Amino acid sequence: MEEEKVTKKEEGETSKEEAPLFQKKKEKFVWNFRNVLRSFLWLPLFLIALDQISKWAVVDALMGVPSRSLEVIPHFFYITLTFNKGSSFGMGGDVSWMRYVFIVISWLASAAILFYWIKNLSKKDTFIDVLLAFCFAGAVGNGIDRTFYWEGTTGFSGVIDFFQFYIFGYGEGKSSFAIFNVADMYLTCAVAVLIVLLFFREMKANKKEGKN
16 A cells, blocks of 8 residues: 555656646636736736827827927937828838728737637736737727727827837938837737747747657
8 A cells, every 4th residue: 555655656746747837737717806816807908098098198299299200319219190090010001991901800809819818817827818918908909099090080090109210220311110109019029929938838848748
């Protein structure tokens, strides 16, 4: 009996060692205040509010300025108010009907992110929860602009963009990097980190399988 207990104990220790450290155990998610806070389900509301406040602050400050631009760091960083009817960083803005396509894409992407996030809450992977919160907030933030900001309702039309950088020099013949906003930053940074994270997790998993 003692030998069997020792054997089972050793097997248990071995299985624990073999389990990759980055894998999260799936448990039943209980919907209560504490778990909602821990899973960062509240975070997108804060991020979306921050995005919208920043956009409307720029509109309020620069809408009446002829150049619609404010110099922050000379020849490098400017706050320049623009209205983008395309996708992130101004792509596809020259085609009017593309705005409707981007509206649909924005809300489909938001729904997909939210569905995946809620479905995987039981894994309690905090870092992934935070990244998904930023992805969701970015998609919804720009989705709000595309859906509700039209000439007839707000006096302007499209997504509010305002961060402008001249990375490759300033002056005649020089163009700035695509003008973007806070929601673009959420989405771009979160997706980039998520891709890198999943890549390294996959590498660790393959390395672990190779050793076994």
